Amino acid sequence: MSEKPDTVSEEPTWWCTRCSVPLEVGKVNISYLGSMFPVDLLRCPSCGQVFIPEDMAIGKMAEVEKILEDK
């Protein structure tokens, strides 16, 4: 199972395989049904590829999706 991003440890867990660099925290916009939210996420500083961890997808994101779907 996937591990949570660990930005404090010295050796970063997640690397972008295309750019061969570790992911860094940055602002990413996520949106649904016309609403947009800036979120701090791990992403590749070079190509921009984003990492969304499992607990966020099935937790907070699912929750917000539900709220927005009922708007």
Add this chain to the structure above:
Amino acid sequence: MEQDELRKLENQCIQEHLPACAAACPIHVDARAVAAAIARGDFAAAAKIVKKAVPFPGITSRVCDQPCQAVCKRGEAGAPVSLRALERVCLDQAAQIQDTILTLPKKEKRVAVIGGGLSGLTAAFDLAKKGYAVVVFEKGNQLGGSLWQVSEEELPRQVIAADLAVLEKVSVEIRLGITVGKDISLKDLLGQFDAVYLAVGEAPEETFALPLDQHGFIAVDPVTFATGVEGVFAGGGLRLQERSHIQSIADGRRAATSIDRFLQKVSLTASRSGEGSFATRLYTSTEGIEPLPATPMADAAGGYSAEEAIAEARRCIQCQCLECAKVCEYLNSFGSYPKKYVRQIYNNLSIVMGSRHANKLINSCSLCGLCQEVCPEDLHMGLVCKQARETLVKQGKMPPSAHDFPLRDMLFSNSETCALARHEPGKATSTFLFFPGCQFTGSIPQQVTKVYAILREKLTGGVGLMLRCCGAPANWAGRTDLFQKTLGEFRRLWDQMGSPQLILACSTCYEIFKTHLPEAAILSLWEVLDRLGLPAPSKPASSAVVAVHDTCSTRYEKSIHSSVRSILTRLGYKLEELPLSRERTVCCGYGGLMFFANPELARSAIQRRIEQSATDYVAYCAMCRDYFASRGKRTLHLLDLIFGASPDDAAARKAPSYSERQENRARLKRSILKELWGETMAEKEGYETMHLKMAEGLRKTLEQRQILDDDIRRVIDHAEKTGSRLLNQRNGHFLAHHKPASVTYWVEYSLQPGGNAIVHNAYCHRMEIAEVIKQ
């Protein structure tokens, strides 16, 4: 939904109507609430309810003629509840509580009440509370009228005195020893007062020069109690056929309402249907209620003790309808009843800004119609929900996640990968067309081949085969556009084949075509097999008993019900009827796409159904069978028994996953095309051939997350082709995501030699990432 439609629907639900006792009571004492309060030992609350409704509660609790008793539903299971005795005990128990009487500010208008009996005094009390100056003229030397004819044992005189003392509190003026018509004329009274209530009791000697009816009595309007002279009203004993203390009180109350309206110059007749005794529309079933005799009273003169009263109050069955919620897990699970639900749905559809709290309510219904079947007023929540879904879709407000997955599954069933339409091999025309339906082919594809062989063998004139979905998921989802398109495509293919008679294995297809393709002649597979005779399987053990689960979409198709039972009997099985079967059968949780919109509810609906008998179930719908099997209930498909499968193996067969269903449909087309028509489909290529390895627990999780193997293959394929993927340095797993349509899938995987993959995890979301990947 228009407002008049909402009102019509709300009116159809009778749950909020008064219980029989309160409706029969001419002043509508809420006896159900009184009993409920006493049952929990709260005598003060009970007394409060009585005092609010009754002007002279002490008197009433001793002399009321109890019209409630004749209609009490407890009477059908034992003896009616003794409400009068309960009222008396709650007043005694709460005697120390001081009452405050709220009166409106004083008004200028004056009212004369002629007659100091219960009717006159009730009118005086009610009018005084409304702020009028009231004078009671009594020809005798005491108030109470016919109450004095009741024995002292039954009605102690101090009770009369205590109750009537309330008149002083509301400043009613009493003039004793004055006979109107002798000491003062009605005409003179009318000069001094703005309105008069004549309540002079039975057989009055005087008619006060008022217009008379054809029998020579004072003419009185039965609704308003107005006489032929403006401002003069008459009621109570002079109008009543039989003496009834409670009716006299009710007359006084009705007269007070009329006089108040008359003095305020508003309509005397508008909205008066709720006054007086009436028969309630509330339906209450007493089925299954254990009969209980009346609670005996140790001291008949003293009335019930507190303990006895609690026992008696507990016999009240707390009348309510809820016939629908008793049998429907959906209606039960939202904690209320259809009158409230239709209002919530109406509000949900009318919302401009804010949250639509009833979306889940609208999308959770199986649309099965059991509610209408059991409703005394035929209210069909399924139709309400279906229409609401169509409205949500039109408004663009249907939650995208509610039905996306089953609709994509439908499109897959109707894609080139699975769909097929052919005449019988070697024939150019079809008299019949076998249409097994998408869930039958997804669940037990091997049986489709066998059934088709039997049909070809036994029927002449050519039996064509069509593999696809009838469009039910789109119809259930409120997607009228997509449903009509799907149905139109079916119609085109069916026309091309010469519009053959349809042989349908799925009850939902049967309902869909019967309703939406009325020009087609349809037959249920079960009727056909029952008529054609069956292959001879090995007979079951002589003691084999099965319980039939009827499919909800054909609840009114009696001939299907009997064909299924006839087949089972011929196969040698003894039949058990479930408590809810045939036209009262319940949905398995698939209908209306309940399982997709509200999986927790569907699981409890399945649970409720499978607990109705310990016997093995037989279903004739693949989804019913699979859903019951998924919760561990031994359930056979009728075809398993027809084709002589080992009942033990067939009952325990695991329900296929969504991926396996799709694979089954695709494989069936491929194999049957080759076997019967000698045609070969193009082999799978590229990522489609990728083999996925994953743990059983993960498979279950992915099933719940509605992630198909094919979705996973596409993500890996996309990642490997584009190089867009992440690496977990600690365990060497890759993580990649891909959004083929509206859902973004994430897969954590490792690659194996040969292009196969080990899947460690997968998850998905619908929110979109504003991600621009630099090349």
